[in-house]
Amino acid sequence: MNHTYRALVIHAAGDLRIDQRELPVPEPNQAVVAITHGGICGSDLHYLSHGAAGQSILREPMVLGHEVVGRVRSAAADGSGPAVGTPVAIFPATPCGHCRECLAGNGNVCATTTYLGSAARTPHTDGAFADLYTVTSDRLLPLPAGLDLRIASLIEPASVAWHAVSQAGSVHGKRVLVVGAGPIGSLVVAVLKRAGAAEIIVTDVFERPLRVAAELGATSTYLAKDFHPEDVDADIAIDSSGSAIGVASAVRGLGRRGHLVLLGLLPAGEQPFLVSQVITRELTVAGSFRFHGEMPAVIGALADGSLQVDPVVSHAYPVADAHEAFAMARDSAASGKVLLTFGASVSA
CATH class of the missing domain: 3.40.50.720 (NAD(P)-binding Rossmann-like Domain)
Structure with a gap:
C-alpha cells in the first residue's frame, strides 16, 4: 500500500499546516483507518496558541488529534481486529501494561502512557487528524450499525x-x-x-x-x-x-x-x-484524569439512546478549513464541540 494523505500538523505556536504524509507499510497486527471525524480538544488549542499543553512542550512537528472515529480501510493482515468497512473509534492511549497501575486496571494514570497528539514525550506521539491512520487492531472499538459517526466522535470526551x-x-x-x-x-x-x-x-x-x-x-x-x-x-x-x-x-x-x-x-x-x-x-x-475502561460503556449508552449528547456538537468544518475551525473552537461563547471532517484527499 503506497498512499499519501493529508495530516493536520502543528509545527510551532501559531504554525498549523496541512502536510502530505506517506502511509507506512502496516505491521501484521495493524489496520489502516480512514478517519471521518475528529473533535478539537482544549489541548489541541493550547498547542496552537502556546506551543505547549501544560508541561507537554512542542519540540518537533506533530500531528494533532485524539478524539477520532472512522472506518477500517485495510484490516490487520494477521486476522485480528475488525473487518474492512467497520466503523470504529480509536482508543487514544498506550499504557505500558506492566506497571502497578496498569496491572490494577488504572492505565489512565500509568506514568509512561503515550497519548495520541501529545508532546509529553520525545519523539512526540502523532495524533490522528488525518485522512488515514495506521494503528494496532487491539486499539479499535467497533461501533454499532446506525450510530452517527458525527455523534460517535464524542466517545472519547464522553469517556x-x-x-x-x-x-x-x-x-x-x-x-x-x-x-x-x-x-x-x-x-x-x-x-x-x-x-x-x-x-x-x-x-x-x-x-x-x-x-x-x-x-x-x-x-x-x-x-x-x-x-x-x-x-x-x-x-x-x-x-x-x-x-x-x-x-x-x-x-x-x-x-x-x-x-x-x-x-x-x-x-x-x-x-x-x-x-x-x-x-x-x-x-x-x-x-479525575482521562479514562481507561469506559469507552465500551459510552458506546453502548450512545447506541441505546440512554446517553444524549447531540447538543454538544456546535460546528463541523472540513480539515481544509482547519484554521477557521480552531478559531471557532477558541470562542467558548459561540461554540461547543467543534469537529473536523476528513477523507476527501487520498492519492496512490
Whole structure:
C-alpha cells in the first residue's frame, strides 16, 4: 500500500499546516483507518496558541488529534481486529501494561502512557487528524450499525466525563454542582442525567454553554457572575472549569461531608485552594484524569439512546478549513464541540 494523505500538523505556536504524509507499510497486527471525524480538544488549542499543553512542550512537528472515529480501510493482515468497512473509534492511549497501575486496571494514570497528539514525550506521539491512520487492531472499538459517526466522535470526551462521574461514587438521587459547562462539563451533565442525579446545578461564564447544559438535563443554570455557591449545599461538586476560581466555587457549593471531583486541568505548579473548608466540613476530594475502561460503556449508552449528547456538537468544518475551525473552537461563547471532517484527499 503506497498512499499519501493529508495530516493536520502543528509545527510551532501559531504554525498549523496541512502536510502530505506517506502511509507506512502496516505491521501484521495493524489496520489502516480512514478517519471521518475528529473533535478539537482544549489541548489541541493550547498547542496552537502556546506551543505547549501544560508541561507537554512542542519540540518537533506533530500531528494533532485524539478524539477520532472512522472506518477500517485495510484490516490487520494477521486476522485480528475488525473487518474492512467497520466503523470504529480509536482508543487514544498506550499504557505500558506492566506497571502497578496498569496491572490494577488504572492505565489512565500509568506514568509512561503515550497519548495520541501529545508532546509529553520525545519523539512526540502523532495524533490522528488525518485522512488515514495506521494503528494496532487491539486499539479499535467497533461501533454499532446506525450510530452517527458525527455523534460517535464524542466517545472519547464522553469517556472523560463518564470517568469523572464514576470518581464521584453513586450520584443517583443526589444534588450535583457542575462548575464549567464547556464540552466536557456539558458531557458531565449528560452522564449525570443518565446516572439518575436528582438535581444538576450548572454554572458557567457564558450563556450559550448554559443553554446546552439545560438541553442535556441540568435542572438549574447560573451565570458565574450571578452565582452564589454557598446557597447550593450540594452532595457532589465536579469542577470542569480548570481554574482556581472555579475550584473555589465548587468547594463553597458543597454541603458538609460533600465530595469534590477535580476534572478541569489547572496550570502546573502551586494553586490556591480552600483547604480550611475541606478540613472543617470534612469534604473528600478526588482527581479525575482521562479514562481507561469506559469507552465500551459510552458506546453502548450512545447506541441505546440512554446517553444524549447531540447538543454538544456546535460546528463541523472540513480539515481544509482547519484554521477557521480552531478559531471557532477558541470562542467558548459561540461554540461547543467543534469537529473536523476528513477523507476527501487520498492519492496512490
